Amino acid sequence: MKLSLKLLVLMAILAVVVIWANFEKFSIYFITGYDEGAARTYMYYTSFEMLGDYFPFGSGFGTFGTDASGRYYSPLYYKYGLNFIYGCRPDDYQTDHSFFMDTFFPVVIGQFGIIGTLLFIKFWMKRLKEASLVQLQKYKLFMIAFVYMGIESIASSSFLGAPSVGMMMTMGLCLNIKIKNYAEGKYNSSGLQRREVP
Structure with missing residues (x-):
């Protein structure tokens, strides 16, 4: 299977259709969610802040977006103001509205930094090449x-x-x-x- 202009156009059209069909959720996760205090959005924004603050290796295992970070309540939640966000507060752990383990990509970006993120991308690029x-x-x-x-x-x-x-x-x-x-x-x-x- 080779990349061609036709395939790229079809993939772009498919991406537009998918985003259009799910725009409400896409907007909450990445655009309006920050103003509305959505935990997922804050996790994404915070993980990118951590890229610079903990360059190049990230904050380390169990410090952000994982079960351990909620169980022992990581100081990073206080540092980045997530302790006031619904779903990320200290008392939210193991409740129905807990967002500590709600997303995956912020875990990679925040905990493993730029080096870990690049290694993650390289791993999947190699798998795609093998495929x-x-x-x-x-x-x-x-x-x-x-x-x-x-x-x-x-x-x-x-x-x-x-x-x-x-x-x-x-x-x-x-x-x-x-x-x-x-x-x-x-x-x-x-x-x-x-x-x-x-």
Whole structure:
């Protein structure tokens, strides 16, 4: 599958249609949510502030947007004023309106900084490159799972929870080109290449 002008135009049209159909949620998450005090929006804005404040490695594990950051209430919530935001207050942990683990991308950006974010992007770019080498059916299945995880992670901690297990396994199986070689006897059950016995 090669990128062409026709494919890029179709992808742009699809993106516009998706944003138009979901503009209300898109607006709340990224535009008007900041003025309305929406926790998700504040998590995104704060994570980008943290890129500069904790350059280049981020604030560290369990300090922002995770269960641990809510359980032990990270000082970063006070530092960035999130302790006044509904869903991010100290008493909001483990309630029906808790937003501590509500998004995924702010976790990567805030906790791991520019280095972690670039490594995350590089990891997925490598997976996309590997996907271009498999059969078309596997490529399509991989892309469906990849796009689903990307969209789901905008307003959910998909990569950190149960929803990711099935999707990640699906993507892993699509990229496992050793399955065919194992069936042909070139690899053993642990995935290591068999040695030729003289």
